[in-house]
Amino acid sequence: MAWNGEELDIEAYLARIGHEDEAKPDFDTLRALHRAHVASIPFENLEMMIGRPVPLDLGALQDKLVRRRRGGYCYEQNLLFAAALDRIGFAVTGLGARVRAGASSRRAVTHMLLNVEADGRQWHCDVGFGAEGLLEPILLADEGDVEQDVRQGEWRFGIVQEANGARVLRTEHADGWFDLYEYTLEERLPVDYVVMNHYTSTHPLSSFARRPVIQRAAPGVRRTLVGEHLTVTRPDGTSDERDLTARELGDVLDCQFGIGLSADDLAELIRAHYAGA
Numbered sequence: 082m083a084w085n086g087e088e089l090d091i092e093a094y095l096a097r098i099g100h101e102d103e104a105k106p107d108f109d110t111l112r113a114l115h116r117a118h119v120a121s122i123p124f125e126n127l128e129m130m131i132g133r134p135v136p137l138d139l140g141a142l143q144d145k146l147v148r149r150r151r152g153g154y155c156y157e158q159n160l161l162f163a164a165a166l167d168r169i170g171f172a173v174t175g176l177g178a179r180v181r182a183g184a185s186s187r188r189a190v191t192h193m194l195l196n197v198e199a200d201g202r203q204w205h206c207d208v209g210f211g212a213e214g215l216l217e218p219i220l221l222a223d224e225g226d227v228e229q230d231v232r233q234g235e236w237r238f239g240i241v242q243e244a245n246g247a248r249v250l251r252t253e254h255a256d257g258w259f260d261l262y263e264y265t266l267e268e269r270l271p272v273d274y275v276v277m278n279h280y281t282s283t284h285p286l287s288s289f290a291r292r293p294v295i296q297r298a299a300p301g302v303r304r305t306l307v308g309e310h311l312t313v314t315r316p317d318g319t320s321d322e323r324d325l326t327a328r329e330l331g332d333v334l335d336c337q338f339g340i341g342l343s344a345d346d347l348a349e350l351i352r353a354h355y356a357g358a
Contacts, residue, residue, distance in 0.1 A: 084160070084271075085139045086167030090147070094165050097121060097147045106170035108199040108218075115206055115217045118162055123152035123338045124211035124296040126282075126289045131349050135282045137275060139164055152340055154281070154289065155193045156274045158209030163195055172198040177273065178264035181249070182213075191277050192262055193269070196221065205240070205250070211296035212303035212314075213252050213261060221248075221266075234300025235316035255318025293354055295338050304337055309355060311337075327355040 095104060098117040104110055128135050128145075135157065136142075142161045145151045153161075163173045178192040194207040197218065204218035216233040219240060230239045237253035247263040281287050288294070295306040303314045306325070311333065314320040325333055331347050334340040342350065 084163040084167035084173060086164045086169075088139050089161075089164045089168050090143060091165060091168045093143070093147050094161070097150065104169045106166075106199065108202075108204070110169070111166070111171065111197060111199045111204065111206070112217050114162075114165065115208060115215070118158070118208045119214070119216055119298055121339070122146055122158060122208070123340055124154055124158070124209065124214075124294070124298075125152040125338070125340060126154050126294050127151075127340070127342070127346075127350060129282050129290060130293045130354055131346055132353070135278060137271075137278055150339075150341065152295070152338070153209070154211075154294075155207075155209035156278045156281075159193045159195055159207065160271070160274065162206070162208045166195075166197060174266075175269040175271070175274070176264055176266065177269040177277070178250075178262040180262045181260040182262070183259075189280075191281055192264075193274055193277070194262075194264060196266065207250075210261065211294075212298050212305045213259075214298055215250075216298060216300060219250075236300075293350070295334065295340065297338050306333065306338070313337075325355075327351045330355055 098121040100114060100117045102113065137156055137160055142157055146153055146157060146161055166173050174196040176194045176196055177190040178194055179188045179190050180192050193209065194205065197204045197206045203221040205221050206218045207215050215238060219231055219238060220229065230237065239251050239258065241249045241251065243249060247265055249263045250261045251258045252261060281289050283290060292308045297304045301316065305312045309325045310322065311325055312320055312322045330351060331342065334342060
């Protein structure tokens with residue numbers, strides 16, 4: 082699988098995520114890079130909200146997520162991460178998932194995640210799911226394993242293997258386990274993500290094409306802004322929720338999510354989606 086890692090400015094990427102140690106193809110590096118990427122690059126869909134396409138070529142991803150210090154959603158985040166891992170020397174395989182997250186019916190495969198080999202084992206990596214996503218890699222369960230249960234920061238995650246062979250990533254809520262998405266180990270190619278991205282960024286039924294969604298995961302708190310509704314959730318299940326005014330938006334994006342929009346982009350976002358907030 083070619084992730085075009087040779088085209089990546091690896092020094093700029095490592096500086097963007099604040100990784101100063103040697104980058105080599107072992108698990109310690111993989112874990113450190115995963116945690117640093119999640120901590121540094123937020124989940125967001127603001128380009129399409131401002132009326133722009135979402136290109137997935139590596140040059141565009143480097144410009145947006147690295148040089149302009151913006152965020153992105155799953156394809157952008159995980160394609161950039163895959164290119165960095167490829168450049169360092171990891172073996173990376175793309176995977177696809179059906180998001181559950183409270184869905185009442187089975188959804189299409191529209192989420193990207195990665196299978197990465199390190200220290201002779203395979204690891205489920207995903208830096209692009211948002212606030213409830215993994216902070217670091219989780220070991221891929223072998224066939225026949227029932228589940229895994231791991232703690233990352235203050236959060237618990239697990240993988241359950243179902244009778245049909247699908248694996249389900251879940252996280253613990255205050256009232257019990259919550260399914261995030263299901264996936265298999267079927268390899269997905271970059272062209273598959275181009276098709277998924279087209280639907281996700283343009284189809285009127287796509288949740289990401291209708292309203293702004295900004296999220297950030299951290300070891301002790303999860304932050305989500307959907308439309309004008311801001312939620313800050315803690316591991317004990319308590320949360321703070323409120324609706325933002327348009328006047329507050331720029332400061333919240335900057336201070337709570339690490340997203341600094343230009344004055345023109347912020348004005349367009351407010352005009353299109355927050356004028357009545």
